[in-house]
Amino acid sequence: MISINEVIETNAMISRMNLDVRTITMGISLLDCVGGTLKETCDNIYNKITMKAKDLVYTGEEISKKYGIPIVNKRISVTPIALVGGSVCKTSDDFVEIAKTLDRAADKVGVNFIGGYSALVSKSMTKADELLIRSIPKALAVTGKVCSSVNTGSTKTGINMDAVKLIGEIVLETAELTKDQDSIGCAKFVVFCNAPDDNPFMAGAFHGVTEADCIINVGVSGPGVVKAALEAVRGENFEVLCETIKKTAFKITRVGQLVAKEASARLGVPFGIIDLSLAPTPAVGDSVGEILEEIGLEFSGAPGTTAALAMLNDQVKKGGVMASSYVGGLSGAFIPVSEDQRMIDAVEAGALTIEKLEAMTCVCSVGLDMLAIPGDTKATTISGIIADEMALGMVNQKTTAVRIIPVIGKTVGDKAEFGGLLGYAPIMPVNQYSCDAFINRGGRIPAPIHSFKN
Incomplete structure (x- = not known):
């Protein structure tokens, strides 16, 4: 049974902390x-x-x-x-x-x-x-x-x-x-x-061949809720911090589970998974960057950022799996630049670079997401950035991805305007050294030794 206190708490999450169900897919x-x-x-x-x-x-x-x-x-x-x-x-x-x-x-x-x-x-x-x-x-x-x-x-x-x-x-x-x-x-x-078959988030969603004829997947999101919960324990040690994130993720996922079950019943379609990713928007108070700052960083990208993000991602997953038996998709913390105002601010302040973002993707969901780069960037350079991120996923046995936008006619110092949930993005500098000979070799990089498990 859901108690009256849970109802009041959920209403507060929705009205003051930007809690939403990001998608029914x-x-x-x-x-x-x-x-x-x-x-x-x-x-x-x-x-x-x-x-x-x-x-x-x-x-x-x-x-x-x-x-x-x-x-x-x-x-x-x-x-x-x-x-x-x-x-x-x-x-x-x-x-x-x-x-x-x-x-x-x-x-x-x-x-x-x-x-x-x-x-x-x-x-x-x-x-x-x-x-x-x-x-x-x-x-x-x-x-x-x-x-x-x-x-x-x-x-x-x-x-x-x-x-x-x-x-x-x-x-x-x-x-x-x-x-x-x-x-x-x-x-x-x-x-x-390592693309998952059941991801409800765009632009990477597809219906895997192992899935049923028709299913319902739900993606929840609550960066603002986690941020508000951490404000209440400001200055406490890591044990308290982790427990707070875990409990909050549980509550967020319960909301998604409720919506998923209801949608499944009404549509007569089997329920697939809940993706409990923290997906930010450009709205103030709906930012993963703000969570990292609340944990104790001046800006995303400061020393300690990767450790803070690793902890956040792990506790979100631990809390979420207790709330639903079917957690899937990507599930963790998204760090898209254009869709997160504090990530944008960090880039503009010089605290966050592509190289630091790449390090952060080792411990979070997805990867290099919504990066705007100069429009005159070479194709081989873009391929090199993609190859680096693919290697992180391959070796670490996790999903990684790249959504990169060479903005034609713009360069470092300019901004790209996308509108809506996509927001805007500052054009980020790209390493200018060549990887042409590497990319032009052709063929396939073999799987790592630890992939050989039968």
């Missing part, structure tokens, strides 16, 4: 949509998505009204499109037609984003994989709600450096095609190592 398998022609496949995709998700937005709004819990986004993830379109797409433009179909379906049901314009190439690429990857710039330029991802590495297979090299070029091309909007197309594209 419906995962839909499109494996049964493959037809004999491209048109038949597109028609099948459109019909299945609009049938399965027709009540998703309405259901989210009704649950929000019933419990008074803000549900910010309603989203869809689908089977990686490289698998779905492999037999009917003979050119990159054929894949773009599927992207347009996904966008139309997303518009029809009213969701914010649809993810799964994806390829899984951690070991090598099929012809379909390569065609989809080469289609990404155009697909993201001509659609509004489609999000894309490519998994280029894993602990079991190593890193596909051919794909990493190609993606550096694709990121630049995507930036160029959306340069009139500060290269925002790149904000809808993520490169992964």
Whole structure:
């Protein structure tokens, strides 16, 4: 039973501390949509998505009204499109037609984003994989709600450096095609190592082939709640600090569990997982950077930042797993630059660099996220940054990712404006030394020795 004190406490979290359910994401398998022609496949995709998700937005709004819990986004993830379109797409433009179909379906049901314009190439690429990857710039330029991802590495297979090299070029091309909007197309594209099959967060969500035909995954978020809880124990030792984070994460996850179960029952779709990530927004008081400062840092990036983030991430997970039997996705602390005002402030103050962010990604969820860099950065340099982050995921047996935005026409000292939840980002300096010879070698970096477990 939920006590009256829990109700009062939850109301305070929502009204004063920016607690929300960041997303209800419906995962839909499109494996049964493959037809004999491209048109038949597109028609099948459109019909299945609009049938399965027709009540998703309405259901989210009704649950929000019933419990008074803000549900910010309603989203869809689908089977990686490289698998779905492999037999009917003979050119990159054929894949773009599927992207347009996904966008139309997303518009029809009213969701914010649809993810799964994806390829899984951690070991090598099929012809379909390569065609989809080469289609990404155009697909993201001509659609509004489609999000894309490519998994280029894993602990079991190593890193596909051919794909990493190609993606550096694709990121630049995507930036160029959306340069009139500060290269925002790149904000809808993520490169992964060890990508999870059940991530509800964009831009990296896709519906894994091991999943059911249709599921509901929920992502909760509460940086402001954790910050407020830590203010109450300011100056206490690490034991008190950890217990406070753990208890707060438990409460946040319980809210997500409630919403997930209700959505599952109303939609008649199985409940998948709760992703208990701390996902910030540009709003004041909704920042992971503020949590790190409350722990005792002048700015994110100061000495001790990696240790503080490691502790925060671990305690969030410990608290969350006690609140739900099915925790999955990414689950931890996100550190996107543009979406977190105090991270932006740290960059502008010179406290936070790409190299320090890379160190922080060793101990938190995801990786280098929403970094804006000069638009004249070389493709091989972008590939080198991606390769470094993939290596961290591969060796440490964790999910890592890169969402990097070379803003065409802008350089260090400028700002890129993305709007909404994406906020704005200062252009960060990039190491100018060349990695061309390394990236151009081609082939695959082998999996680490500890991957050999049978």
